[in-house]
Amino acid sequence: MKRSGEAKPVNVAVLMSLTGLAIALAMPALIGSNQHTMLLAITVLIYAALATAWNIIGGMAGQLDFAAGAYLGLGAFTAGTLLIRWNITPWLGMILGGLVAGGFAVLIGYPLFLFRVREVWYSIASVALVEVLRAAFLLWDEVGGPLERYLPFYSESLYQSFYTMRFRSYVPLYYITLAILVAALLANQRIGNSRLGYYLLALGQNEDAAEVLGVDARSCKLKALAAYAFLSGAVGVIYASLYGFISPAFFSMNLSTEVAILGIVGGMGITYGPLVAAVIMVSGREFLRANLSTQMETLYLVVYSLALILVVLFRPEGIATVFRDAYARVTSRFAGDQDVA
Amino acid sequence: MTLFMQSLLNGVLMGFVYALIALGLSIVFGVMNLSNFAHGEFVMLAMYSTFWVSVLGGVDAVATAVITFPLLFLFGALTYYVVLDRTLQGPFVTRLAVTVGLMTLFRAVAQLLWTPQARALPYSVIQGNLDIGGGLVIIQSRLISAAISMVAIFGVYLFLEKTWPGRAMRAASDDVEAASLMGVNYRRVYALAFGLGSAVTAIAGALLMTFQQVSPIVGLRFGLVSWAVMCLAGLGSIPSLLISGVLVGVTESVAMAFWDPKARSIVVYTIFILVLALKPRGLFGKK
C-alpha cells in the first residue's frame, strides 16, 4: 500500500540516527581500554562537531568561513582563564566561552554583512581574524603569551574531576564531546526546518530575489554566524581540556581550513555531511600521522586539499550525497516492493 | 625620530613590492571575477623557484626572473586550464573553494618537497647599504626592488592599455558576453589573465629573495597582504594600488618598529577589517 511506502523513508532516517547514536554511546565500552583509539575517537568527534557547526554558516548561509580556530580559541581562553584564575568550572565556562565567541563573531560580522558587499571579503576577513587573534593573544601577557598555560592537573576526588573537567580517563570527555556534536546536529535540524533555514537557503540561491521577499540578509547571516561561533567556542573548551593547556597556537589557520574543508567535502547544507567527512578524513589523517615520519605527515594535507579540489570539481554537493543517493535507491526499492505486495 | 623615519622608509620601499604582488591578484579578480586564495602561495612558489634556479644555475636572484617569469606564467595558465576552467560556470562558492584547495595543496607539497626549513640566498649583486645621511640607511636591495616593482607595474599597465591581449583582458573584465561576441575567446583570455597574475609574482619573488627568506608558510602572509592592499585600493586604478601598497607597507613597518615584530599582522589586518567595515569600496574605489 502506498501509505506505508511513503511513511517509511522518514522512519528509516530516524532509525538510522538512533542506531548511530547507540553505536556512538557504546563506543567507549568497545574501545575504552585503548587510550590511543579513544583519543582518535574524541578527535574525530571534535572535528565532526566543529564541521557540523560550520555547516550553519557555510552550508546554510553560504559564507565560506575560515575562522573556526578563532572561535575555538576564544572559547578555550575564556573557560581556561576562568578556571585557572578564579576556579570557575568549565561547565559554566563552556556557556560563557560560547557566548564570548558568538558575541565576538557578531561584532566582527556586523560590518561585514553590509548590503551587497561581496561574499569573498567575508572569507578573507575570517582568515585575517584568526591571524589577528593569534598575534594578539601572543602579545597579551596577562591572559596569553607565548607559553602554554596549564589547566589544573587531574584530581583524585571525583567531584574535583568533574568540577574542573579534568579526568584521568578519556571516557568522560568523549561523552561530553558527543553531547556537543549531538547539539550541533540538532541545531542544524532545527534551523534547517525553520524560517531562518528557509531564508538562508533562499539567500544562497538568489540574494536579490530573497531580499524583495522580505529576507533580511544581514540579520539572517549574523544569526547563523552566532550559532556556529557559539558551538565552536564550546568545543574549544573540550579542546583545552583534552590538551591540558591553553595556548595562542589554538588560533590555528590549519585547523580552520580543515574544518571548512570537512564542511565542503561532506556536503554543504546536509546535516550529516560534515560528520561523514570527519569520520572518514580525520581517521585517515590520524592514521597517516601515526604511521609516517614527521616529514611525510604533511602528506595528509596533500590528501585533504586534493580531496577538496576533486570533490568541488566533480561532486560539489558533497560525498554525503553518495551515501544519500545509495540510501534512496535502497529505500525506493523497498517501497516499490511494498507497492507490488 | 630616526627610528620612525627609518621604518617609514623601509615601509615605503616594501610597499612597492606589495603593490606588485597585489597587482597580480587584482588582474585575476578584475578579469575573471575570481578570488584567488592561492595567490600568496604563488608568491611562495616563485620565491622557491628563484631560490632553486639561483642555487642550481648559479644565477643571481634578479636575473632568475628571466627564467621564472615564463615558468610561472605557464604554471598559472596550466592551473587555469586543468582546475579552474571548469569551475567558472558554477557557483561562486565552488570557485573560491577550489582556490582554497590549491592554496593548501601548494603549501603542503612545498613542505613535503623542501622541508619547513627557511631558505635564503647567500648574496645578490644588488646587495649593500646606502647611507643617505641623517642616520638613515637604505638597504640597496630593497631600494632596487622597489624601483623594479614600479617598472614592472608600469609595464603591466602598458600591456593592459596598449596591446591587443591586454585590451581583450580589460574588455572581458567589463563584459564577458559582449567581449566574446566580438570574437574574443574568453577562456584564452582568462588563461592569459591567470598566467599573467602568476607571472607577476615571479618578479616579486625574485626581488623578495634578495632580502628575505622563504619557507612553505610565507604564502599566508603575502596572500593576506595582497588582499589588504586590494581591499584598500578598491577595484580602481593602478596608482591607487601603489598608494595602498605603500600604506600597508608603512603601517606594517612602523607597527613592527614601535610595538612588536609580532604585531605586524594585527595592525595590518585590523586596518583591513576596518576598511571593509567602513569603506567597503576601498579608499579609492569607484561606483
Added chain:
Amino acid sequence: MSPKPIFQTFDLTKRFGNLAAVNNASLEIYEGEIVGLIGPNGAGKTTFFNTVTGLYRHDSGRVVFKGADISSLYPHEICKLGACRTFQVVKSFAKMTVEEAVRVGAYNRHGEKDVMAKVDEVIAFLDLEDIRKQKCAELGLAPLKRVELARAMATEPTLLLLDEAGAGLNPRETVELMAMLRRLNEEKDITLCVVEHVMQMVMGLCERIIVMDYGEIIAEGSPEEISQNEKVIEAYLGRRAAR
C-alpha cells in the same frame, strides 16, 4: 469617491555616472488599480523598479508608500510594508521546490504554525498543485513565472510591481497570466503596476498607462489616449527599436 494614491514618487532621480537613468520621475499609483508602465527599451523602467524597491540607492527625490517615506529603506523592509516585485529575468530558487520557494515568501507574515496553510492557499490559487514538489530548476518558463508570482503573492503585498511578467510567453500563456493577474487584483485586493512590452497585455489589462522615455515620465492616461499621444508615438518610432 476619488481614488487614493498608495504609491508616489516625487522627482525621483537615479544616475549611473553622468547618465540619469531615471530623471525627475514623478508618478502616482492609485489603490486597487492595474496600471501599466511602458516605454521603449532603455527607457529606465527596470531601473525605476530597482530604485523604488531599494535595490539601488536613489540620488534625489522621494518615494512614498502608504504615506510613509520609503526612499532609503532596504528591499526586505519595503516588502514588510507591503510592496513586492518580480524580476524581468526570473530569479528562481533553482535548487528549491515550488513549495519551498513559496514558503520563503509566506514567512513574511506567517510564523511556523500557519505558514504551510498560506503556502497551500497560494498554490491552490495559482494552480501549482501538480508541480508543487518539483525543483524550480526543472520548470519551463511559464510555470516558473507563475512560481515567481506565487512567491510574491505569499508575502501578502498590497502593491505588486511586475517587471515584464509576460516576456517569453506564448499567446495562450499570456491570456492565462492576464486572467491570473486580474484575479489577484480583484479577489485579493492587490494593486498592480505592470511593466510590459507585450501590447496585448498592456491594452487588455491596464486601466491606466504611464509612459517613460529616457528616464522621464512623458505621458499618462487611458490606453486609448496613450495610443494616440504624439509624444508616445514619437518615442517608440524615433527609437528604431520597435518590436
